[in-house]
Amino acid sequence: MKWLSLFILGLVMALLIYAETDLPDRGDPEAPANQHVSPLYLERTVEDTHTPNAVTSVLADYRGYDTLGETVVIFTAGIACVLILMRRRSDDNQIRKPNS
Amino acid sequence: MITRYESPIVEVVCRVIVPFVQVFALYVITHGHYGPGGGFQGGVILAASFLLLRLCLGGELAHQKLPPRLAIALGAFGVLLYGLTGLVPMMAGGQYLDYGHLPIPGVSGAELRYVGILIVEIGIAFGVLGIMVGIFDNLVERQS
Amino acid sequence: MILEAFTDRYVYFMTVALLIIGLYGMLGKRNLLKKLIxxxxxxxxxxxxxxxxxTKFFIENGTKLRGSVPVIDPQLGTDPALYVNPLPHVLILTAIVVSVATTGVALALLLTIHRGYQSLDEKVILERMRQ
Known part of the structure; x- marks a missing residue:
């Protein structure tokens, strides 16, 4: 079991290092991640929303739907946390004891 | 239920620090347009102030400041505020979450989007505050 | 030459190291709390x-300079090459808060498991489940 997990770790590490050779250099302005829409956000944020902070305008305006989803996820996680522990408290007496 | 930590130093420092933390959190929320900040960060700082109260003053006193049920309700209110802010422009003829169509008199164009972002950030801050405090309250409650 | 290639790409190797450490924690440890960590x-x-x-670098007068924070400065103008990419910041900002909330759910599940089986060790839990 131990050797299997070490083997998997080595395999994943080899895969990741192989994939790393395809990534662009650090801070390359020509990298695909820096090309597509992110220059447009930086150029238009002031005239579109009067908000100099591009992070805020992208977060709440250009990608507001995404943020709504994230907020719902947080809320669901909180409700799930409440519900899991609520059940534990209510049927405290019926929970199975391991050695009985 | 967490108990009160019996130490005057901890209590006094906590009582002095908490208002400043809360004011700073409001600053971070509303200053998100011009610098680092916004709903998520400000909401977490605000939640941290309430968690500090719970850790220092113990459950009974701190639950008077923000009861656990109210915290979850605040979280729901924040998410609802966000969703309804998206819905209002739809009624006014725009698309979902298109703040350019918010029916606020006296504001137009880009300023309207500015206001829309502010409302949404406040909604996020409430949501994060409520959920963080709610998770903490539920995790620390001793099985009784 | 080799040093320059290393400064350009060392971040990726650090990321791979962290990923492997995290994966080892999930695969190699038997305690559920350590798996969560x-x-x-x-x-x-x-x-x-x-x-x-x-991160974005730009070259001015032959020197390599870092991009500024993605807050539009009136003195710098709106040239996108001068600012870092705002998009990863947005994605990670939300992802961090979501990760905190999901960690809360995981801790709640662990509390429930510990309540039911008085242990967080995988083997002990499996043994007690069979009884």
Whole structure:
């Protein structure tokens, strides 16, 4: 079991290092991640929303739907946390004891 | 239920620090347009102030400041505020979450989007505050 | 030459190291809480990878300079080459808060498991489940 997990770790590490050779250099302005829409956000944020902070305008305006989803996820996680522990408290007496 | 930590130093420092933390959190929320900040960060700082109260003053006193049920309700209110802010422009003829169509008199164009972002950030801050405090309250409650 | 290639790409190797540490925590440890810690390390590696991907360098008068924070400065203008990429910051900002909330759910599940079986060790739990 131990050797299997070490083997998997080595395999994943080899895969990741192989994939790393395809990534662009650090801070390359020509990298695909820096090309597509992110220059447009930086150029238009002031005239579109009067908000100099591009992070805020992208977060709440250009990608507001995404943020709504994230907020719902947080809320669901909180409700799930409440519900899991609520059940534990209510049927405290019926929970199975391991050695009985 | 967490108990009160019996130490005057901890209590006094906590009582002095908490208002400043809360004011700073409001600053971070509303200053998100011009610098680092916004709903998520400000909401977490605000939640941290309430968690500090719970850790220092113990459950009974701190639950008077923000009861656990109210915290979850605040979280729901924040998410609802966000969703309804998206819905209002739809009624006014725009698309979902298109703040350019918010029916606020006296504001137009880009300023309207500015206001829309502010409302949404406040909604996020409430949501994060409520959920963080709610998770903490539920995790620390001793099985009784 | 080799040193320059290393400064350009060392971030990726650090990310790989963190990912492997997190994966080891999830695969190699038997305690459920340690598995959770491994998961958090794994998440943090992904966050750091994204934030590093936002960096931008630009060349001015022959020297290599870093991009500024993505807050439009009236003196700098709106040239996108001068600012770092705002998109990874947005994605990770939400992802960090979501990760905190999901960690809360995981801790609640662990509390429930510990309540039911008086242990967080995988083998002990499996043994007690069979009884």
């Amino acid at each position: 491994g998961m958090i390390v794994f998440q943090t590696a992904v966050f750091l990878f994204f934030i590093e991907g936002a």
